[in-house]
Each structure stands twice: as structure tokens, then as C-alpha cells.
Amino acid sequence: MTKLPIKISAKNVDVFYGAAHAIKSVDVEIADKMVTSFIGPSGCGKSTFLRCINRMNDTIDVCRVTGDIMIDMEDIYDRRVDPVQLRAKVGMVFQKPNPFPKSIYDNVAYGPKIHGMARNKLELDEIVEKSLRRAALWDEAKDRLQEPGTGLSGGQQQRLCIARAVATEPEVLLMDEPCSALDPIATAQIEQLIDELRSSYCVVIVTHSMAQASRVSDRTAFFHLGELVEYGYTSHIFTNPSDKRTESYITGRIG
């Protein structure tokens, strides 16, 4: 259904938390330079699946992932793949803004520093400025780079987290309900930002808000009880869903 290059492709992915079967044989192909959103009721597995794409689930002891997830045709669960390197390539923004207890500058410089991306202070300054501009935070933050990141407002903090993720030059940007802790104005800013990011990255966003999914995304995947029920063009999913469960969810009858 797509002509754009496939960035992420998942085949037969199952996830278990101990005995609980959280994701049931999900197949999905996510295109590059596009925003794909995952929607579904709470506990449907959309966040769990998102966390498989950068292997954040590895940090949970009882979590087990089977099946194949490929990024650029490379199996990210291959034994030769270092999850640490993978996460530099696949950035993540979390539900609650979680800036580090450091200055705004150091928050953004954190990733580039640990990956040795800058040879000197000047290059690092450039990366920080570029990332803050990308996250539409530069104008607000440029005069207070040395102040703690935790002193920013909630929406600014979330944009700082996006800047932090962008600074490591990822190819994929995963966002786990990035606006659920923000007010409508900050949400609108983040959504505008997502719209701008689509030209450079493959963006995958998990959201509880169907309105948000329809506003920001090109493709939408609907998860229910660990299954991928329906996946396709956002306009198609919201106007003419082919599955009964999708229709019930988007019309507000379930979830």
C-alpha cells in the first residue's frame, strides 16, 4: 500500500511479560519520513510494541520478545546488534517530560557527548543550537542555557526532551504519548513540531487521543487486546474503517 521506503518492518512479533501475552503476532511495516500513530484503549499493547522498536523492553527483566523487527532490513534483535547503539539510532520521547537534573545545555549535549559526536566545544555548541532549533525551543532557551532543565514549563520540558533525542541524530523517533501530561497549548506546539519533524525522521507516536492521531499522522495502527486490528492511511481508518472493532473504538463505543 506504500511507495515510500519501508523503515521499520515487524513480522510475527509476540511479547510476554512473564506469563502475560502482551502482544500477539503483530505484523507491521512503517514507512520512512512519515508520522505513524498507534492508537487503542489502555493496556492494548501499543506502548509495549513501541518499546520493542528500540529494545527498551530489554531493561525489564520479565519481558520476552519473539519474532523479527527489522530497521533498514537489519534485524535489531540479532545477537550482533548492541541495544545501546540501536537506541542512539532510534530516539525516544516519553510520556512524562523527564529532563535530567542538569542544565538545558547539558541535557541536549548528553547524547552527543556519550557518543563522541563532537570533537570540541564549538561543535558541541553547534549541535546543541541545531537541536534546540529543531525542537522549536531555541528562542525561549538561548538566554538560559545554563539554567536547570527542570525549571522549564511542562511543554518546554517536553520540547527539551525532543531536542535531546534529536541531538544524537536518530533516524527513527519514537514518542510514547508525548502530550498526555501537557495542556492544550503546549500540545498544539508539540503537534506542530511533530509535523515539522516528519520531513527528516520516521516518527512513530503512541497516543490516547484519536483527534491527535488524525491531526498529526499519515498512517494509523489500531491495537486492541495485544493484536494489531487495523493499519492503514489515517484518513481511511477514521472515515471508513474496515474492522468492526476499529469502528467501535473511533466512534467511542469501546475504549
Add this chain to the structure above:
Amino acid sequence: MVSISFPFSMILLIAVIGYFAARRKAIAMVKGNLRQLQALPQAYGQTVFFTTFLPATVILLGWAFVVRIMGPSYALISDGLFQVLVIITAAVGAALSYLRVKPSQRARAISERWIMGVLMAASALAILTTIGIVISMLSESAIFFRQHSWSDFFFGTVWAPNFRGGSQLSILPLLWGTLYISFISLIIAVPVGLYAAIYLSEYASPSLRSVAKPAIEVLAGIPTIVYGLFALITVGPMLRDFFVQPLGLGSSSSSVMTAGLVMGVMLIPFVSSLSDDIINAVPQAMRDGSLGLGATKSETIRQVVVPAALPGIVGAVLLAASRAIGETMIVVLGAGAAARFDLNPFEAMTTVTVKIVSQLTGDTDFASPETLVAFALGLSLFVITLGLNIVALVIVRKYREQYE
């Protein structure tokens, strides 16, 4: 001397009778229909109990205290009359509050206020005790400084008490020993304790943690005299025989190093247990944020988790430092009792606390500078640890502003 036990038991008796009487009266006034009462019947009882018991007890104890301090001649009235007066106070309190019991009385609020008063008195007591300790130290130290020159105490270099007079009593050699031993013990306890805390909170499996954490905390429960014995019979001789003598660094088994090593082991659980709790309190979101950027686990710990936990860790270290400075038993048995300045950590030295003990034991009167110096030493120690705690508070507050 005021006798307390008889009037006190009378007050208690009246108060208990008042409690039951008030309860019965409250129930009787509404003919058992408890919903017409403003409060539960017990609250009426409590109100009478507190109004009877507390004022009379405070008067009794306060008066006994004043008479004890000022001497019997200050007691304006005879002991017997005073006892009667106190008991009458209780009885009047009981009678007045009993008469006030009626369904519309807000008994619950009144008894709550009494309870708050009791709690407030408890916290005031803790603060007043500290002030009392400082005052008693100050007054004894003042006597000392009238008999002995303060310049020798603070700036002299020799500790040589001589009970025939002409002593040189300088705090500096003792302070040197104290700081040297504390320094060595912290050099051991801080890294080991911190690494143990990081391992336990970040790497260890829950089952290992549930065994290892209590095992480390057992160390905190060992009496320090036992550590001292360990220093005396095991660590000291071993250091001497296998390390110090072969290298020609000295010949003493009592040394700063012996005491420092053993004290370091004693302090490990203080550092590790507190740091572990603090590291655990760092939100998981911080770790996820760092790991999500492609940081390794150790980078995450070094650059995000530990800095976020730093104020608490600094607090834990300073707490350990105060313990080290105040420690006595390990030093007596491990480092000896010789007061001297020396850089060689394998020489015997001693600390302020050890000398406080040695100046106050044996046949002493509390009039000569040789014994009174103990109070000046204690006061100096108190000021040092107070300063340490203030520094700790400032550091913690400074970082907390940044991290919350």
C-alpha cells in the same frame, strides 16, 4: 525535696475517675441516643482527663524541678501543703470540666487540642535538652578557660596533662588524630559503601538484594567495642607483622591505619544503606531517558542517577563523618592513646573523644583544668560536628533546588 509519687498517683486517680464520670454523664444526658452528642462519649471523657491530669502534673513536676535546683530554702510552702494544693488543682480541674460536659460541647475539638499540646511538648523537650547540654558544656568550659590559657588550648602543640599542675593542654594534636583517623575511615567507607549501594540498587537481582542488604546492615548493629577488639587482636598485629615492620615503617600495632581501617568497615553500612535508599528514589523516568538516548548502564548511573542522588549521598557521607569524629572505642583499642602530630599513618595517635574519657576516669575532682579540659574538648567537638551538619544542610538544599 518534694515527694512526687503520692500526689502524682492521686492526680492520675482523679483524672481516671473524671474520664469515666464524664463519659457516663454524656451518655446519660442524651439518654443513650449517641447521635445527639457532638462527639463520641470517649471524647468527653478525654477532655475531662486531660484538663485534670495535665495542668496539675505540669505544676507538680515544674515545682519539684525548681525546688531541686534552687535548694529547699526556696520552697515557700511546706511539702505537705504543696501536695494538697496540687491535688486540689486536679480536683478543681476535674469538677469544672465535668460540669461543662453537655451534648452541645465540642468535646472532640477540645481533646484534639490537648493532644496537640502533648505532641508539641514532646518536640520542645528534644530541643530544650540540646540547649541544656550546650549550656552545661559552656559553663564548665568557662571555668576551664578561667584556669587555663585559651591560646594554649587552641594554638598549642603539646598535649601533656600533669596533675601536679603546669599542664600543656592543646586540642590540636588530638584534633589532628581525630581528623586523620576519620579521613582514612571515610576513604574506605565512602567508595566501598557507594559502590555497594550502586550494585545493590542498580545491578543486583531482587532475590540477591533481599539477602545482601540486610547482611550489610548487620554491620551497623555490631557494637563498636567489638570492632575495637577486632582492631586490637587481628587487624593491628596483622598490619604490623605483614606490612609495617617488613617495610620499616614502624613497630606499633596500634596505629592510625588500624583504627581507620576498622572504622571504615564500621561506616560502610551507614553510607551504603542510606545511599541505596536514595538511589532507589531516583525516578525510573531518569534512567529510561538516558538509556533511550543510547547511554550504557554505567554511563546512566555515573551521569544521571548519581548526580540526581547526590544531595542525599552527601548527607549520608557527612552523617558517616560525624560518626567517625565521635567514635571512641575503636580508637582506644586500635590507635592507642598517644597524642602527637605525625604524618606516618602507622604510628599510634589518639583522638579528642579518647582523651575526654581518659581525663574523666579515675580519681578526679571537677575543679582542676586537667579534668575540666574534657568539657572544652567536648564543646569543640560539638561545634565541629554542628558545622559539618550545617554544611550538609546547605549542600543538600542547594542541590535540591536544582533537582525538584
